[in-house]
Amino acid sequence: MIIPNQTHQSELLMSSFLEMVNTTDGNFTVVAKLIEASNDDESMQLTIEHLCLYPQAKQAFINRLRLGTIDLDRMSKLAVNTLGRLYADHIIQNQLKPIQSELQPQSERDFLNVHITETHDLWHVVTGTNIDVLGEIQLEAFYIAQLKMSRFWLALMTKNLLKSLLYDIEMADRYLEIITKGWMMGHQAQPLFGVNWSNLWETPIEEVRASLKISIL
Amino acid sequence: MIIPNQTHQSELLMSSFLEMVNTTDGNFTVVAKLIEASNDDESMQLTIEHLCLYPQAKQAFINRLRLGTIDLDRMSKLAVNTLGRLYADHIIQNQLKPIQSELQPQSERDFLNVHITETHDLWHVVTGTNIDVLGEIQLEAFYIAQLKMSRFWLALMTKNLLKSLLYDIEMADRYLEIITKGWMMGHQAQPLFGVNWSNLWETPIEEVRASLKISIL
Numbered sequence: 001m002i003i004p005n006q007t008h009q010s011e012l013l014m015s016s017f018l019e020m021v022n023t024t025d026g027n028f029t030v031v032a033k034l035i036e037a038s039n040d041d042e043s044m045q046l047t048i049e050h051l052c053l054y055p056q057a058k059q060a061f062i063n064r065l066r067l068g069t070i071d072l073d074r075m076s077k078l079a080v081n082t083l084g085r086l087y088a089d090h091i092i093q094n095q096l097k098p099i100q101s102e103l104q105p106q107s108e109r110d111f112l113n114v115h116i117t118e119t120h121d122l123w124h125v126v127t128g129t130n131i132d133v134l135g136e137i138q139l140e141a142f143y144i145a146q147l148k149m150s151r152f153w154l155a156l157m158t159k160n161l162l163k164s165l166l167y168d169i170e171m172a173d174r175y176l177e178i179i180t181k182g183w184m185m186g187h188q189a190q191p192l193f194g195v196n197w198s199n200l201w202e203t204p205i206e207e208v209r210a211s212l213k214i215s216i217l
Numbered sequence: 218m219i220i221p222n223q224t225h226q227s228e229l230l231m232s233s234f235l236e237m238v239n240t241t242d243g244n245f246t247v248v249a250k251l252i253e254a255s256n257d258d259e260s261m262q263l264t265i266e267h268l269c270l271y272p273q274a275k276q277a278f279i280n281r282l283r284l285g286t287i288d289l290d291r292m293s294k295l296a297v298n299t300l301g302r303l304y305a306d307h308i309i310q311n312q313l314k315p316i317q318s319e320l321q322p323q324s325e326r327d328f329l330n331v332h333i334t335e336t337h338d339l340w341h342v343v344t345g346t347n348i349d350v351l352g353e354i355q356l357e358a359f360y361i362a363q364l365k366m367s368r369f370w371l372a373l374m375t376k377n378l379l380k381s382l383l384y385d386i387e388m389a390d391r392y393l394e395i396i397t398k399g400w401m402m403g404h405q406a407q408p409l410f411g412v413n414w415s416n417l418w419e420t421p422i423e424e425v426r427a428s429l430k431i432s433i434l
Contacts, residue, residue, distance in 0.1 A: 165372055
């Protein structure tokens with residue numbers, strides 16, 4: 001049993017979790033608090049150790065693999081159904097911006113956060129999940145299956161279940177259905193952490209999914 | 218979206234949920250508070266309407282079907298592998314007592330609570346789940362798949378996920394695995410609500426499970 005080192009950290013986790021429950025989705029100030037509270041040394045280290053069991057992830061940690069420049073204009077002109085085109089469509093249609101950090105991560109822990117953050121929308125595209133609450137919950141379950149001990153993704157999923165409990169109980173069974181789907185997909189798939197996506201922009205999505213053993217259930 | 222009628226009810230739900238998170242498992246005073254807070258008119262009515270889509274459950278509501286007298290001594294002498302024998306073993310080995318209410322439920326809502334409560338350990342036996350935290354989580358997911366809109370079972374599952382988030386993050390993936398298993402079993406199975414278990418004590422468990430389409434995954 002891992003208890004965050006300091007009482008302060010544990011209280012921060014509970015208070016940022018409750019803030020997430022009480023705020024509207026998309027409040028990035030509260031999300032930032034939750035990220036900070038979720039990033040305790042022990043669970044981050046366990047996640048890194050788990051990921052490094054896989055050569056691809058281990059290499060990504062060593063090389064500090066980055067996504068590189070995202071040229072949405074160029075990607076929008078790629079053939080329909082390529083990864084790059086679908087990624088650009090996802091970003092543009094959902095009025096998002098590619099999340100990219102200028103900073104070069106210095107520690108494994110920083111790299112874990114940077115890599116997960118800048119590839120998040122790619123995980124949406126390859127898993128075929130939307131950015132509505134159902135898509136996010138499905139992807140949260142997928143992340144838990146892949147990262148195993150991530151406080152952040154478990155916090156987001158638990159927050160969504162608690163909101164259903166309090167305000168939207170009709171969705172309980174549907175939420176469980178997509179958690180099941182997301183967890184099974186994440187469990188069956190190859191590890192996505194450390195995939196060099198920048199080599200795959202022109203690859204048809206079916207090929208990308210087949211190579212990663214992602215079945216859209 | 219259903220919001221419990223009164224602010225008081227909603228606050229009671231949140232406060233009893235947080236009490237569950239902060240207490241040890243098996244604190245029945247806190248469980249009783251959670252039951253009261255979960256039993257708002259709207260979600261109870263939706264659950265009853267959902268259950269009454271199935272003739273067996275509808276009939277149980279009409280007849281106020283009860284489990285009847287539990288004679289553990291007699292059941293302990295039944296053939297190994299019969300439902301009654303396995304039920305008696307489950308009760309005795311886990312140092313439980315059969316939960317039975319003297320009161321005849323007057324309303325559909327009371328009957329829902331009485332029936333779920335007095336058959337709970339039978340659901341453990343037929344689903345092959347233990348009464349440890351893993352077994353309870355699996356059965357909570359099974360209940361959600363079967364009852365669809367139950368605040369009580371969703372509260373228990375969410376409480377367990379929040380405890381994992383705070384104190385036991387190594388269990389996150391395992392909890393998701395058994396939630397997946399429980400939800401799939403509950404989704405595939407025939408409705409258990411309203412089964413007349415007292416006719417099945419001498420039936421081999423395999424037959425009971427087959428007739429209810431319960432596959433132990």
